[in-house]
Amino acid sequence: xxxxxxxxxLNDLLAAGNGxxxxxxxxxxxxxxxKDDFLLLLVTQLQYQDPMNPVENxxxxxxxxxxxxxxxxxxxxxxxxxxxxxxxLLTQSMSNSFAANMIGKKIMAVTNKFSHKEFSPDNLNFNLxxxxxxxxxxxxxxxxxxxxxxxxxxxxxxxxxxQWDGSDSHGNQVADGTYYFEVxxxxxxxxxxxxxxxxxxxxESVRFKDGLAYFLVNGVEIPLSxxxxxxxxxx
Numbered sequence: 001x002x003x004x005x006x007x008x009x010l011n012d013l014l015a016a017g018n019g020x021x022x023x024x025x026x027x028x029x030x031x032x033x034x035k036d037d038f039l040l041l042l043v044t045q046l047q048y049q050d051p052m053n054p055v056e057n058x059x060x061x062x063x064x065x066x067x068x069x070x071x072x073x074x075x076x077x078x079x080x081x082x083x084x085x086x087x088x089l090l091t092q093s094m095s096n097s098f099a100a101n102m103i104g105k106k107i108m109a110v111t112n113k114f115s116h117k118e119f120s121p122d123n124l125n126f127n128l129x130x131x132x133x134x135x136x137x138x139x140x141x142x143x144x145x146x147x148x149x150x151x152x153x154x155x156x157x158x159x160x161x162x163q164w165d166g167s168d169s170h171g172n173q174v175a176d177g178t179y180y181f182e183v184x185x186x187x188x189x190x191x192x193x194x195x196x197x198x199x200x201x202x203x204e205s206v207r208f209k210d211g212l213a214y215f216l217v218n219g220v221e222i223p224l225s226x227x228x229x230x231x232x233x234x235x
Contacts, residue, residue, distance in 0.1 A: 102203050102206065102215065102230065103203050103204070103205060103206060104202065104203060105202070105203050105230050105231065105232065106200060106201065106202050106203075106230070106231040106232065107200065107201070107202075107203060107215060107217065107222070107227050107228075107229065107230050107231070108125060108198050108199070108200045108227070108228050108229040108231070109198060109199060109200075109215075109217070109222045109226045109227045109228060110196055110197070110198055110226045110228055111197075111198070111199055111220070111222060111226055112180050112181050112182065112197040112199070113178060113179075113180050113199070113220055114178070114179060114180075114181070114199040114201070114218060114220060115176075115177070115178050115179075115201075115217075115218035115219035115220045116166055116174065116176060116177060116178075116179050116218075117166075117176050117218070118166060118173055118174070118175060118176050119166060119173060120166065121163050121164060121165050121166060122163070122164045122166070122199070123161050123162075123163055123199075123200050124137065124161070124162045124163070124164055124181045124183075124197070124199065125159065125160070125161050125162075125197070125198040125199065125200065126159075126160055126162075126183045126194050126195070126196065126197045126198065127158065127159050127160070127194070127195055127196040128155060128156070128157050128158060128160065128185050128193050128194055128195075129157065129187070129193045129195060130157050130187050130188065130193050131154070131155070131156050131157050131187075131188075132154065132155055132185035132186055132187050132193055132194070133153075133154050133186060134151070134153070134154075134184075134185070134186040135151070135152040135153065135154070135155045135183070135184070135185040135186075135194070136149065136150070136151050136152065136183070136184045136185075137149070137150050137152060137162050137164075137181060137182070137183055138181065138182045138183075138184075139164060139179050139180070139181050140179065140180050140181070140182060141177075141179060141180075142178060142179075142180070146169075147168045147169065147174060147179075148164065148167065148168050148169050148174075149169060150162075155185065164181070178219065178220065181197065181199075182197075183197055196228075198228060199217075199220075201217035201218040201220075202217065202218075203215045203216070203217055204216045204217065204218070204219075207221065212224070215227070
């Protein structure tokens with residue numbers, strides 16, 4: 001009785017795949033074969049090899065070496081992922097421990113959002129990447145309404161602080177609440193050269209969300225990653 005040869009090549013078995021009469025390997029969400037699939041193909045190849053034309057020792061050794069390499073790479077990837085996750089948790093833990101010791105300190109953070117208390121001035125900080133001839137500061141509400149606007153004229157390149165006394169454009173004191181400030185500074189090319197608008201205040205408390213620390217400054221939550229400078233608190 002004639003024996004029909006069966007493919008002795010992993011490539012042939014792989015080509016048959018799930019769509020034909022070949023070996024059914026495990027289905028993964030990302031459709032990527034892992035070491036278990038590779039081993040299954042190797043065992044199936046041996047099971048269905050043509051007894052009159054078995055797999056050559058050299059070919060079999062090559063395939064075993066490929067499997068060994070695949071397993072090593074998989075283990076390395078798992079180890080690296082574990083290391084990354086551990087480092088991330090360690091970094092978050094250190095950051096959170098550091099943040100808890102910052103209560104009472106003054107900070108400067110990259111945000112244009114600030115909380116105003118009536119009759120208490122607010123320091124609004126910004127940076128100019130070059131000298132500007134026409135610098136304008138605005139204070140707006142949460143819905144975008146401009147309640148205060150002032151032209152500061154010409155300012156040189158560098159860091160600047162504008163102190164807002166809490167009054168609107170008519171000189172009336174505004175109510176307590178959360179406001180935003182905007183800076184427009186026209187440079188030599190006509191584009192806005194103001195950047196890194198920042199607010200400052202004293203850390204009242206620390207909140208933790210999803211493993212991350214947030215400073216509560218004048219009623220505004222500020223992520224630790226947005227803090228640019230930490231200063232001594234008022235005695």
